[in-house]
Amino acid sequence: MAKKTRATTPEIMRSKGVYDVIIVGARCAGSPLAMLLARNGLHVLLVDKAEFPSDTLSTHLLHPPAIDALRRWGLFAALDSVGAPRLDKLVWRYQDIEVSGFPWNPYDVDHVYAPRRYAFDLMLLEEAIKAGAEFRSRFVVDDLVVSRSGSVVGVQGHGPRGQRTIERASLVIGADGVRSVVANKVGAATLREDPGKTCSYYSYWADLDKSEIEMWPGFWTGYGILPTNNGLTTVSVGFPRSRFDEVRKDAIGNFMAVIRTISPDFAEKLDSAERTERLYGMVNHPNYIRQRYGDGWALAGDAACHKDPITAGGITDALLDAEALSVAILTGLDGTYPLAQALGQYETQRNTSLASFFDMTVEAASLTPPDEPTLEYMRALQKNRTEADRYFSVGSYVLPTEQVLTPDRMSSVIQGAG
Structure with missing residues (x-):
């Protein structure tokens, strides 16, 4: 019988030498999940094939729901110390139109990062370790351990020196990204799927003196600006996926051509600024929602759902997955509900919450230039900060499109602008 680690933590039965939960993947889904479970007394093993600190391809942005989650977990001060600037203004520009604001949200969040x-990722990992999770870096999961009844009961893998080991657990979590080993090994079904529509490139520049999030749609292209750590600015450009073979032959030339066409003044600034790293390309942008659980396993983050990076929702999704899955695991392992029922509720809750934003992202990924009714609406938003904030809340994973971008509501905004 397990010992009680806290007066409020129900006892959980475990065999000697067996973890309660093994989590594969220690980035923005796996580490917070490990932290939340360990804080509640579970014996957690967290593994990742990478060494930390290390970088990974990313859209960087934390939307208001992510900020709210981190604040609820007591990580607000830690987040502030990560080194990225506070961002309290979003700007959407197209030709002569400029709409600015900040996403309306019910969380009292007035800035993002x-x-x-x-x-x-290092901050999240350190918090997981601080909470009591055991961590192994450079650990590659080669296979899952499956019981005779077909239940996943552990992982088989190897460390940096090639030593092979088997670890067992009541539950194995795949938080290991798009190419999830766990999802692949269990044959997780794809519940929704839409082919990838874009490819994108980004890098970091010094000396741009940017303090706002900027979105510049173009004609079947577009670019975005995000201030990040150390005074650097992330600049990204999106292209239709069908152009990838052409674009990659001269990535920086095509990158600059898009910016020069949309905003010659900014292209000039970019030409004279210092690019501090190479250009990073992202072409694998599948849109899918996978089955999230089965007998002895569950998925979180990009392993469970991936969307085009155009709406930069991956980190926010991962954090919210971690929280919802932690609740399911805790109530399932302490006997409040059967584990399968708790994990089923997790799947239903997260997939229902994601549905509208999934559709919105797939539509945005078409890179279709704004039509005249949309432009009329955006011109009206220039005169209506309240509605502008609601508009930004859609792309920030706060309000679904059906609460904001309906024909009647858009028409009302346009009429109100005179």
């Missing part, structure tokens, strides 16, 4: 992943 776009941190570098080497710093943000």
Whole structure:
């Protein structure tokens, strides 16, 4: 019988030498999940094939729901110390239109961040370790351990020196990204899928003196600006996926051509600024929602759902997955509900919450230029800060499109602008 680690923590039965939970993947889904479970007394093993701190391809942005989650977990001060600037203004520009504001939200969040992943992921990992999770870096999961009845009961993998080991647990979590080993090994079904529509490139520049999040749609392209750590600014450009073979032949030339076409003045600034790293390309942008659980396993983060990076929702999704899954695991392992029922509720809750934003992202990924009714609406938003904030809340994973971008509501905004 397990000992009680806290007066408020129900006892959980475990065999000697067996973890309650093994989590594969220690970035922005796995580490917070490990932290939340360990804080509640569970014996957690967290593994990752990477060494930390380390960078990874990312959209960087934490939307208001992510900020709210981190604050609820007591990590607000830690987040502030990661080194990314506070961002309290979003700007959407197209030709002569400029709409600015900040996403309306019910969390009383008045700023967001776009941190570098080497710093943000390390912060989350350190909090998981501080909470009591055991961590192994450079640990590659080769296979899952499956019982005779077909239940996942552990992982088989190897460390940096090639030593092979088997670890067992009541539950194995795949928080290991798009190419999830766990999802692949269990054959997690794809519940929704839409082919990838974009490819994108980004890098970091010094001396741009940017303090706002900027979105510049173009003609079947677009670019975005995100201030990040160390005074650097992330600049990204999106292209239709069909152009990838053409674009990659001269990535920086095509990158600058898009910016020069949309905003010649900014292209000039970019030409004279210092690019501090190479250009990073992202082409694998599948849109899917996978089955999230089965007998002895569950998925979180990009392993469970991935969307085009155009709406930068990956980190926010991962944090919210971690919280919802932690609740399911705790109530399932302490006997409040059967574990399968608790994990089923997790799947239903998260997939229902994601549905509208999934559709919105797939539509945005078409890179379709704004039509005249949309432009008329955006011109009206220039005169209506309240509605502008609601508009930004859609792309920030706060309000679903059906609460903001309906024909009747958009028409009302336009009429109100005179």
